[in-house]
Amino acid sequence: MRQAYRTALVTGASSGIGESFARTLARRGTGLVLVARRADLLDALARDLVERYRVAVEVLAADLTDPGQRAGVESRLRAEPVELLVNNAGYGAFGAFAEIPLDDQLAEIELNVTALMRLTHAALPGMLERGRGGVLNVASMAGFAPSPGSATYGATKAYVASFSESLHAEVAGRGVHVTALCPGFTRTDEETPPNLLWLRRDDVARAGLDAVATGRALCVPGVQYKAAMPALKLVPRPLLRAAVNRMWQQAAGGK
Numbered sequence: 001m002r003q004a005y006r007t008a009l010v011t012g013a014s015s016g017i018g019e020s021f022a023r024t025l026a027r028r029g030t031g032l033v034l035v036a037r038r039a040d041l042l043d044a045l046a047r048d049l050v051e052r053y054r055v056a057v058e059v060l061a062a063d064l065t066d067p068g069q070r071a072g073v074e075s076r077l078r079a080e081p082v083e084l085l086v087n088n089a090g091y092g093a094f095g096a097f098a099e100i101p102l103d104d105q106l107a108e109i110e111l112n113v114t115a116l117m118r119l120t121h122a123a124l125p126g127m128l129e130r131g132r133g134g135v136l137n138v139a140s141m142a143g144f145a146p147s148p149g150s151a152t153y154g155a156t157k158a159y160v161a162s163f164s165e166s167l168h169a170e171v172a173g174r175g176v177h178v179t180a181l182c183p184g185f186t187r188t189d190e191e192t193p194p195n196l197l198w199l200r201r202d203d204v205a206r207a208g209l210d211a212v213a214t215g216r217a218l219c220v221p222g223v224q225y226k227a228a229m230p231a232l233k234l235v236p237r238p239l240l241r242a243a244v245n246r247m248w249q250q251a252a253g254g255k
Helices: 016-027 038-054 067-080 102-130 151-170 201-213 223-234 238-253
Strands: 007-011 031-034 055-060 084-087 134-139 176-181
Touching: 007 016, 007 067, 007 102, 016 031, 016 038, 016 055, 016 084, 016 201, 031 038, 038 055, 055 067, 067 102, 084 102, 102 134, 102 151, 134 151, 134 201, 151 176, 176 201
Parallel strands: 007 031, 007 084, 031 055, 084 134, 134 176
Antiparallel strands: none
16 A cells, blocks of 8 residues: 655755655655754755745754764654654765774764664654554665675664664554665766666655555665565575675775
């Protein structure tokens, strides 16, 4: 059964795919809570959405790597439940693992894994009690293959995909949908057309929202990435590691 969500909280909403989630939901008449670090960008987006679509928009500026600020978002989810949680906030520290400062990688885990898990834990009990709701977690194709040059990022996205699929099974039949959205390379600007490698952020957002609404466990946007998924499972892992490592070495200039 397809669900239509009356309210949603979107993290990382100030730009990129997060902004596309917000705009797509507002266009569908969904009231929004927008979460990101930059209050100025959130305020500008909120004004535009209210003016264009006449929906209620609340701004909640928070750094989700900060436990105190994150706790405020968790409290908001418990005190004033939403029907859809979009865990979109995330980032990647790219480069050789041994050369990236440890604090940068711990912050990456804090945002991509810990914040996502904590916000889901804050929102899910109320959804189950009401017998209605959705959680859309943004993972990545990087979670399904070795990721030299972004080892921590790939590992966090593997967690998100596995976590989401497990929760999808746990809540099956209880009126709540949990979905992992796993895009490949995605343009963060609005003007660039899609091509063989790059997806448009609006297309990714729509695909993810449609997937959670219809109760799918996994969403891989783009025909090129759908086609790549079976290959990732069939290619022997040593060959796959060698191939992605060659790509990483070339991108890093042979280092």
